[in-house]
Amino acid sequence: MATQALPDGDSAGTFFGHPKGLFVLFFAEMWERFSYYGMRALLIFYLVQHWLFSDSEASIIYGAYTALVYIAPVVGGYLADRYLGQRKAVLFGAVLLTFGHFFMAFEGDGGQGSAIMNVFWLALALIIVGSGFLKANISVMVGQLYPRTDIRRDPAYTIFYMGINMGAALGSLLCGYLGMHPDYGWSYGFGAAGVGMLLGLVVFIWGKPLLLGRGEPKDPAALKGGREIGIYAVGLAMVGLCWLAIQYQELVGWVLAVFGLGLVTYVLWIAVAKLPAEERDRIFAAMFLIFVSIVFWALFEQAGSSLNLFTDRHVDRSIVGFEPTAAMFQSLNAIYIVLLAPVFAGLWLWLGRRGWEPSTPMKFGLGVVQVGLGFLVLVWGAQAVGVGVPTPVILIFLIYLLHTTGELCLSPVGLSAMNRLSPAHMASLIMGTWFFASATGNFAAGLIAAATGAEGVGEESGKQVVLGVYSTVGWYAIAIGIVVMLISPFVKKLMHLDSLKDDVEGDDLLGQAEGPGEPQGAGIHPETRPRV
Secondary structure, three states: OOOOOOOOOOHHHEEOOEEHHHHHHHHHHHHHHHHHHHHHHHHHHHHHHHOOOOHHHHHHHHHHHHHHHHHHHHHHHHHHHHHHOHHHHHHHHHHHHHHHHHHHOOOOOOOOOOOOHHHHHHHHHHHHHHHHHHHOOHHHHHHHOOOOOOOOHHHHHHHHHHHHHHHHHHHHHHHHHHHHOOOOOHHHHHHHHHHHHHHHHHHHHHOHHHHOOOOOOOOHHHHOOOHHHHHHHHHHHHHHHHHHHOOOHHHHHHHHHHHHHHHHHHHHHHHHHHOOHHHHHHHHHHHHHHHHHHHHHHHHOOOOOHHHHHHHHHEEOOEOOEOOOHHHHHHHHHHHHHHHHHHHHHHHHHHHHOOOOOOHHHHHHHHHHHHHHHHHHHHHHHHHHOOOOOEEOHHHHHHHHHHHHHHHHHHHHHHHHHHHHOOHHHHHHHHHHHHHHHHHHHHHHHHHHHHOOOOOOOHHHHHHHHHHHHHHHHHHHHHHHHHHHHHHHHHHHHOOHHHOOOOOOOOOOOOOOOOOOOOOOOOOOOOOOOOO
16 A cells, blocks of 8 residues: 555655654653653652651552543543544643643642642642543544555554653653752652643644644534633533542542443443344453453552552662662663563564464463562562562562563553454443553552551561562462463454454554454554553
8 A cells, every 4th residue: 555645735744754743742742751750750759758648548649640540531532522622632731731740849848737738639630630631632633644544654653652651761760860869859850840741832832733733623613602611611620620539539439439330331231232242242352351451450550659669668779889769760661661562563463474473361361470470570589688688679670571561461452452342333432441440450559559558667577568468469460360361262252353344444543453363453552551
């Protein structure tokens, strides 16, 4: 298939064969991820060391925050599709994020009695809602720059994905260094995240002409008469709701429980009552994968909470005479993703051509096994050198490596599976369920991290408590992963791969390549994890 010209036929609008608008979105998203992951690397330490929450309290707040970050895009995506269009939604989200990240830099005197605490809660709420409007829509704009059958779509998403992970790695390194360095402090770390977000906003505004009019409202008339202002008011009302929910984390748990149960019940009712047998079976297979993903994310997301604290307190972080701050190790996942995602994409393709590629449920089982094995490697290594001795830093590199390889077995494959197994009229509903499961996993991660927070004990005893929890969840993960692998042939049968058909040529917006029969997704989604 020949590469199609840009819709406006303007060859001067390209850079290295791609629309210049792609690079506008690349840098806007890179800086947004810089700010988000830079702030995220510091958050658990900020809660414990500055606001003086206990480990358990801080972990639950962190879990509620990350869960809300996954829920918000449901509303942001809906409002963009129905009214605002993607460009205005991204712009609104970027403004909220810029204010949120800068508000994080107002640290006050610390302690929970400080009036500045309210500014901190507001900052988190602005970041949650801003992420909901921005992350739900900026990836869509990448696809809008290309015709549906344009062969540049997959390379475009690969370029975009590199920006995501570059920003995540750089943000964790720089903000993590400044925020925890004794010569600088929290305001410098969070301030750097705010500067990064401001740069992203400036790039997005400056590059509007290069977006070729993409992402504009489908019906501009629907925004007249004050409706557009009303939609922005809805966004600000969401900020207020999140400001309340993040302070009363049990509300988040109830929202996840009630709406999650309702969503699963609704999907299964449609599958049983309204779909033919093969499509019903595919929905059952998709729901099974979704439930397995909750287990994976509940363990994987220890990275920003309990594992971050463990690295700070119990690890000898010295590397060739330099001692990185604990927050800087949050960059490892993004760095590994950049290095290994092309390897995994090539591996699946190579195996697929020879008929050896594992099925989707088998890959899910492998992913869960690897995340569990990562914890056990850390536990075994720490116990081998002695609990009373600082844990060697190489073990932190190893746990992140195993968690990343597990992620590459599950996250891009899961996105591909949701896209392929869903009937066209249920695609958004199933994808929404997938992301809602990610929110549930993040909230559960906060509860698991809270179990590692042994209050009022010595350092060595506290380390033993953490290692005990990690050993337990590690063995449970391996057991669950093995069960998933054993029943994977049955789940594969439910997918009815031999009768899958394309609805529309080139309708895959996620940048995956479909092999013969098996929807494995040889390519990689722009952000391989569903984290928003």
